[in-house]
Amino acid sequence: MLADDAVLLREGMARILRETGFTVAGQTGDGVTLIDLVRREPPDVAIIDLRMPPGFSAEGLEAAAAIRAFAPGVGLMLLSQYVEVHHALRLLTEFDGGVGYLLKDRVSDLAAFGADVRRIARGQTVIDPELVTRLVARRRERDPLDELTERERAVLALMAQGLSNAAVAAEMHLAVKTVEAHIRSIFTKLDLAPDDREHRRVRAVLTFLRA
Known part of the structure; x- marks a missing residue:
């Protein structure tokens, strides 16, 4: 399932995923609707924009936390335009596997993006290399x-x-x-x-x- 308020990006991701062998079970532009979709039909992985309506702060992360509480088997991939270390650290320290944090630029690498989604579905953790670089520099x-x-x-x-x-x-x-x-x-x-x-x-x- 996909959640991103940018319709063109969301449709582009859906097309990429279908072309690499995935089934896109649902799409939405906000976290609340995503939670409802997951409750009705839990997917293997939910791909979620970090910043969505109404506040464009960390709605995607909050939706991910809610989903993990009632559907712990759903993998969670957070996408962000920028490296936001504090949000990424919360995701990586408070969630027990099956999570990922990637920059949206990574979506353009079809093979790597598909492989990352599958790794999250298997319960692994995926971290954007840029985030690792930032953390090393601290x-x-x-x-x-x-x-x-x-x-x-x-x-x-x-x-x-x-x-x-x-x-x-x-x-x-x-x-x-x-x-x-x-x-x-x-x-x-x-x-x-x-x-x-x-x-x-x-x-x-x-x-x-x-x-």
Whole structure:
């Protein structure tokens, strides 16, 4: 399902999605109607503009929160014209998987956009590379990532984009076993002991984003 008040953009996304094998189950221009549509027929993924009527602030994020409360199996992709770090961090820290935050410019890459939608449908997290860049550039007095090597930081940045170990290996031209070794080192340096109740990979990414 699609929610965006810009009709031309919404219709363009619908066409792109249909051409890449998706079924568009519904469209709307506001969050309230989207919530009603999802209640009637929950989709695999809802693609939602961050800023919609009436206030054009964070209506898409609020709609996403409402949908996650009553339909936790629905994937949620937020689209924005700009990188808005505070909204993205809320999405990534308060929602348990199956979420994404992309700039609208990414929609033009048909193959990548379709792949991202499918990843969210599978419960994975998708983060716009520009957001990762902004977060890396931020500074804090105490950085929990100071212990990581440059290579380990690069691995963690790709993990934060939602890449699997194999995808990280391909991106960095490394063996998968080498990437796995880097990830084990990251977990150790961030003091992330094995815990059946929490996913260490997610905790490492959250540490990266908060830093």
